[in-house]
Amino acid sequence: xxxxxxxxxxxxxxxxxxxxxxxxxxxxxxxxxxxxxxxxxxxxxxxxxxxxxxxxxxxxxxxxxxxxxxxxxxxxxxxxxxxxxxxxxxxxxxxxxxxxxxxxxxxxxxxxxxxxxxxxxxxxxxxxxxxxxxxxxxxxxxxxxxxxxxxxxxxxxxxxxxxxxxxxxxxxxxxxxxxxxxxxxxxxxxxxxxxxxxxxxxxxxxxxxxxxxxxxxxxxxxxxxxxxxxxxxxxxxxxxxxxxxxxxxxxxxxxxxxxxxxxxxxxxxxxxxxxxxxxxxxxxxxxxxxxxxxxxxxxxxxxxxxxxxxxxxxxxxxxxxxxxxxxxxxxxxxxxxxxxxxxxxxxxxxxxxxxxxxxxxxxxxxxxxxxxxxxxxxxxxxxxxxxxxxxxxxxxxxxxxxxxxxxxxxxxxxxxxxxxxxxxxxxxxxxxxxxxxxxxxxxxxxxxxxxxxxxxxxxxxxxxxxxxxx
Numbered sequence: 348x349x350x351x352x353x354x355x356x357x358x359x360x361x362x363x364x365x366x367x368x369x370x371x372x373x374x375x376x377x378x379x380x381x382x383x384x385x386x387x388x389x390x391x392x393x394x395x396x397x398x399x400x401x402x403x404x405x406x407x408x409x410x411x412x413x414x415x416x417x418x419x420x421x422x423x424x425x426x427x428x429x430x431x432x433x434x435x436x437x438x439x440x441x442x443x444x445x446x447x448x449x450x451x452x453x454x455x456x457x458x459x460x461x462x463x464x465x466x467x468x469x470x471x472x473x474x475x476x477x478x479x480x481x482x483x484x485x486x487x488x489x490x491x492x493x494x495x496x497x498x499x500x501x502x503x504x505x506x507x508x509x510x511x512x513x514x515x516x517x518x519x520x521x522x523x524x525x526x527x528x529x530x531x532x533x534x535x536x537x538x539x540x541x542x543x544x545x546x547x548x549x550x551x552x553x554x555x556x557x558x559x560x561x562x563x564x565x566x567x568x569x570x571x572x573x574x575x576x577x578x579x580x581x582x583x584x585x586x587x588x589x590x591x592x593x594x595x596x597x598x599x600x601x602x603x604x605x606x607x608x609x610x611x612x613x614x615x616x617x618x619x620x621x622x623x624x625x626x627x628x629x630x631x632x633x634x635x636x637x638x639x640x641x642x643x644x645x646x647x648x649x650x651x652x653x654x655x656x657x658x659x660x661x662x663x664x665x666x667x668x669x670x671x672x673x674x675x676x677x678x679x680x681x682x683x684x685x686x687x688x689x690x691x692x693x694x695x696x697x698x699x700x701x702x703x704x705x706x707x708x709x710x711x712x713x714x715x716x717x718x719x720x721x722x723x724x725x726x727x728x729x730x731x732x733x734x735x736x737x738x739x740x741x742x743x744x745x746x747x748x749x750x751x752x753x754x755x756x757x758x759x760x761x762x763x764x765x766x767x768x769x770x771x772x773x774x775x776x777x778x779x780x781x782x783x784x785x786x787x788x789x790x791x792x793x794x795x796x797x798x799x800x801x802x803x804x805x806x807x808x809x810x811x812x813x814x815x816x817x
Contacts, residue, residue, distance in 0.1 A: 348397045352389055353481040356474070357491055359385070360791055361498035363784035364542060367517065368533040372463075375783040379466055382473040382787075389477060401483035402798060413738035414472065418465055420731045421692035424454040425461035433688060437701065455691025456698045464693025464726075467783060471790040478794025485756050488795050489556075492549055492762075495788070499546020500593045503600035506531030506539070510603055529603040533782070540609020541779035543597045544769050545788055547613055548620055550593035552762045555621070557586035558638070559629045559758075612773035620765035627750040627757035671717055671776070673706035678716045682725045689728035698725065715781060719774040742793050743767055749800025756799045763796020 359381055366374040392398030404411070428451035431439060438452035455461040482488045509515075510529040515522040517532055525536045533539035601609055621638055624630050630638065681690065681702050690698035696714040707713065716722035724732040746760035753760070770789055773779055780786050 348388075348392045349399075349481055349484070350487065352385060352392070352398070352477070353484075353487050353491070356385055356477050356481065356791070357494045360474070360784075360788055361494060363787055364498075364502055365518075365532050368535075368538055368542070368785065369783040369787075370534065370538070370781070375467055375470070378783055378787065379470040382470045382477075385477060386473050389480065398480075401480045402801070406801070407479065407797070410738050410741045413734050413741065414468075417727065417731045417734045417738070418468055421461055421465050421468075421727065424689065424691050424727075425458040425465070426453070428452050429454060435685075435690060435698075453691070454688050455694050457691055457694035457696070460693040460697065461691050467786075470783070471786050474787050475790040475794040478791040479798045482759075482791075482795035483798040485799070488756065488759055488799055491791070491795060492553055495791075496546060496549045496553055496590070496593055499543060499549065500596055502531045502539075503543055503546070503597045506600050507596070507603070528605045529600055531600070533784075535779075535782070536604040537606045537609055537773070537777050538779050538782045538785060540601045540604040540606035541612070541770070541773055541777075541782075542785050542788070543601045543604070544609055544613035544616065544773075545766055545785070545792070547594055547597040547601070548616055548762060548765050548769065549792075550590045550597060551617060551620055552624075552758050552765075554587045554590035554594065555624045555629055555638070556758050557590060561587065562630075608773045608777050609779075612769045615772050616765045616769035619768045620761060623750060623761035623764050624758065627753070627761055629757055629761070670707055670709065673704070674713060674717055675721060677702045677704060677706075678718070678721045678725055682721070682729070685725075685728060687728050687730060689724075689726050689731065692726045695722055695726055715778040717777055719778055719780050722778065739767065742797050746793075746796045746800050749796075752802055753800065755803075759799035760796040763793045766792045766796075 359378070363369045363378060369375050369378050389398055393400055428434070430451045431449075434452040434454060435456045437456055439449045442449045453461075478491075482491060506529045509531075515526055517530065517534065522530070524534060528536040530536050530539045531543075533542065598613075601613055618639070621630075678699070681699065695716060696712060699713055699716075703713065716725065720732070723735060727735075743764055746763045749760040750757050750764075766789055770780060770785075780789070
């Protein structure tokens with residue numbers, strides 16, 4: 348049953364980018380329902396002893412408590428009426444304007460949006476939990492990498508075909524934004540570049556794993572003998588070569604998306620992945636240097652062939668000037684007006700309107716702050732926003748410990764750290780985490796990375812006979 352549940356989860360993650368990256372209410376609502384059904388099936392399997400609790404609750408209790416406290420606070424923001432000064436002042440102004448008595452009101456200026464944000468976070472938490480429990484099995488964890496790598500490459504190839512054919516469309520819909528940019532099934536070029544960057548990291552992780560097997564004999568044959576020369580050459584050509592081809596295709600797609608942030612965040616996270624793999628002993632220092640040199644040469648070639656527009660945008664960029672800088676400044680003003688309680692989780696669109704000034708020249712709605720840390724601080728308040736960070740840091744610390752504690756499968760915690768590095772770097776100046784397909788994939792990678800960060804025999808006492816624990 349565990350294998351079927353895991354394959355269903357992988358299928359869901361592979362299909363999530365198809366409907367505009369699931370960045371539509373019906374798409375992320377469907378994603379929420381399907382993840383909920385998988386959680387129910389997993390819980391039923393645990394009760395019937397057909398699925399085991401691979402990672403016990405106490406092992407992840409600090410993460411669950413920190414994240415749960417944030418969602419509990421968001422629920423308070425939306426559900427409980429407060430009197431001034433805790434409630435948002437616009438509720439009182441609206442009551443006076445309508446000739447109604449001033450009554451207690453929620454902290455959130457848009458409770459419906461807050462409930463929606465809570466629902467999405469519970470969905471990502473469900474993906475994380477399933478990945479944590481089902482990804483404890485080593486074979487399933489590697490199967491997940493192969494599935495997700497193929498899916499990412501497939502979306503990149505689809506985007507490349509449309510780009511070079513000059514077809515401005517997303518599925519069967521004409522594109523209405525980012526014309527001339529490769530976005531595949533996503534609307535926003537930055538969102539696609541982030542998703543492709545995660546896919547590229549997965550392909551690079553598979554290449555590193557293949558290199559480890561070929562150079563150290565890290566995997567034994569069925570008769571327990573070391574891999575022969577022919578087997579090692581075969582691994583390098585087939586597995587590592589296929590993974591590097593995926594890196595090339597995804598790297599080309601990222602450059603043709605013309606996303607500055609996606610390109611730079613992916614480059615930084617690739618370096619982080621190689622360094623983490625070297626720290627874990629997956630690749631020797633000389634191989635790490637060779638891999639870095641190869642990636643640098645390959646990246647230079649791809650930039651020379653496909654990156655002219657992206658490089659021009661990087662050269663022209665200054666995120667702290669112009670409209671983006673004004674947006675950051677105004678969002679900071681909103682944070683200072685409610686530093687402890689926030690304006691409502693997910694309510695940025697409604698809460699930012701009173702702060703908009705003439706410095707924002709474009710006639711568009713600013714529904715995101717273009718900086719997730721600033722946006723979450725404004726919506727949740729500083730204490731709750733810091734708790735989100737604490738939950739993430741606890742996961743990454745556990746993955747970092749796994750890099751040195753484990754003697755095999757360290758590529759999974761290394762990938763979780765590199766993926767987090769990509770998303771943190773990119774979302775300092777953007778909002779790709781607002782895209783459900785990307786955040787669900789990130790939740791999966793961190794879940795499996797954390798699952799594979801404990802030594803093999805850590806939780807085997809509670810495992811049924813015949814069930815793998817590594």
